[in-house]
Amino acid sequence: MASELSSTDYILHHLTNAAMCTTENGIAFNKACADAGFWTWHIDTLAWSIALGLLFLSIFRSAAKKADTGVPGKFQCFIEMVIEFVDGTVKSTFHGKSPVVAPLALTIFVWVLLMNVMDIIPIDWLPWLAGQVGYHGFGVDPHHVYMKVVPTTDLNLTFALSLGVFALMIYYSFKIKGFGFVKELSMNPFNHWLFIPVNLVLELVTLFAKPLSLALRLFGNLYAAELIFILIAMIGVFQLPLHFIWAAFHILVIPLQAFIFMMLTIVYLSMAHEKH
């Protein structure tokens, strides 16, 4: 634990991603990447999120392969409950016809949920394991091996999600409304040509606030929760009741944030499909 580290070091160690970049000496990791700028890869975020995404897809794909009209097993029922929950949410909010929205909502919900659940795993376990692997396998100081296991505490991931949704919003806005989308941006809320610049500023801020708030909400909630877990972990033996209470509370936050992300995605896409 934090015995030979200061509190600041301990917190920073937990809040730093494992980074990978290419320098003139070849592939470099972590501290060597401090100056790499944009072309740095957070390999822990990538690995965990992709692993969890593949877990989601393999579970649901195996259920999809076994799906028939007979009496379903318990696993099948559980998967179908999730599907029906997402389908019901989509149908009650999104009234257009689109083959993308429902699978998109399902992917976001389950994937974000799985990534958020990583927050429940005691915060020292996986980083410690990674440190041991780094120390024994590669001869690296375990304090220089970083491992953030909750991908949703990485802005890159939340922005990747929200920008993906944003791209779909823009695509469908133009596809459904065509020039009407531009008109919607420029002639609202003041329906007069003199106000076009004012309208554009207002509407564009509204438009860009959507992906920004989407990404920052998820990131902020999970990052803050992670930080509190770290702070609780530092207070010694009294962390046990506190950790339990915070984890129990966090169990509410985890699905809630996944649901909010899914719900807002559906709402934004439904707004993109509707003509005013």
Place this chain on the structure above:
Amino acid sequence: MNINATLIGQTIAFAVFVLFCMKYVWPPLLAAIEARQKAIADGLAASERAEKDLQLAQESASLKLKEAKAEAADIIEQAKKRALQIVDEETQRGHEEREKIVAQGHAEIEAERNRAKEDLRKQVSALAIAGAEKILEREIDAAAQSDIVDKLVTEL
């Protein structure tokens, strides 16, 4: 906390996941769910129909049973009436037969008695004549003294 190339990687991963979900996960699962919903709805409708059929069958069965009971009661009533009638008729006939037989018997007895009486009278008259002949020691002309004989006979 900075934005870097991870964003690109994540976006690609996200897109691939959504595409895979769209192609291979969502459609078969939803199709199965909808097919099962339809099967369940059909099953429920069929069971409801069967229940209605059963109710109708029960109603008609109870109706038939009631009819059959009424008919049976009717038949029994008729049979009883008929039996009584037959008994009455037979009793009547028996009475008549008896009366007839008794009357016949009476008539026969009367006839027999009359005949016996006649016989007796004849024999008595013959006896009387024979007695008288003995007494008179002479022959009596039965025809000439028939008035006396007749008088005797009537006195007997």
